[in-house]
Amino acid sequence: MSADEIETPPWRRLLINRFVLVPAAIAMAIVLWNVYVSTHNHGVVAGRVVDAAGQPVSGATVVLWVLNFTTYVEKTSATTDSTGRFVITDNDSHNIRLAAEKPGVGRSPRVPVRLYFRAQDIEVREPLTISGAS
């Protein structure tokens, strides 16, 4: 037994060592992550729809597809407001696709959106761009 071990109180040797500190740090990270998840999992997916010229498109239908194991199935839809903004509130997946369509204006390609956890609240950065009249 070294001189340091003799001088160090037993509780300190039991608590301040790598076998306690590393699992404690991991446990702390897990707790913090779960707190973050539980406060950001309302299933809100928001974004914007624009036309080829970059102008907002109102009244466009935005469809949300979710991954159903191996294929994407249509889950829900929302309509854009006058600023081209849409908000979907009942996403429960972590692997989704979005597409916008407006009769007479055109449709956008399906955009894959990956989330860090199910029902994560997200603001899609890139607007959905409608082009080509259908």
Added chain:
Amino acid sequence: MHRYPRWPIHLVLVGVSFLMLIPFYWVLKTSVTGENIFAYPPSILPKSPHPFYYVDVWYYIPFARYFANSVAVSMIAVIANVVLNAMAGYALTRDFPAKAFVLLLFLSCMMVPFQATIIPAYLITGRLGLLDSYLGLALPQFSTIVCIFVFKASFDAVPRSLIDAARIDGLAEWRIVWKVMLPLAKGAIATNVILAFIWSWNNFLWPLIVTRSADMQTLPLGLARFLSYQEDTTGALYAFCIMVLAPGILLFLLAQKEFIRGLTSGATKG
């Protein structure tokens, strides 16, 4: 005193270490890129890495449940290993009739593969009513001969006078093991913990046979199930491998000093 420079051998060892780490790096890289492992020329650095394959694995199968099962089974196996192997190792340091025969029997049993004893092991576990339970999953790994010899080597290094002194003080045999021998055999304990954990953690065949419900499956079974579900799974498969490997690697890194000491204890005796 060294009569020759040591840096060349260190340089070679560093190079060999990097070579050993290449497969791990490749698995890690593929888990965050999902790129085709047969792509030529292969890319050394990951392109557009992302963690979403890990998210897929977490949700495609009940990963948390499998993980909890593996942890529970491994914990039981580790505790049983340390306790039973320490007792057996201590017994082998004592003198008793036919000790050489027992040692020979132990060594010869090491040559019998588990596959050869799996049917009796299954029948015994079934008779005990432990099929499809954590205890039944851990039962065949309650004691391993290699780890018994690790304890024996460690206990052999303890001076006999110390044991005699404990006996004169009135300690029973099991208290000698608990109070005298085990505190002096931390390296052997760490070796037992790591080996028992890794063997239990990676075990596939026994859980495959002894589990009946999906809720009792462990991570290696989950990996097989995952492969049967998914077709294009390169990224997710490698992410799964990393998630399965991580606890064992972490445990080894935490206890590697004691592990090496445990493996080499007794090697320099005399």
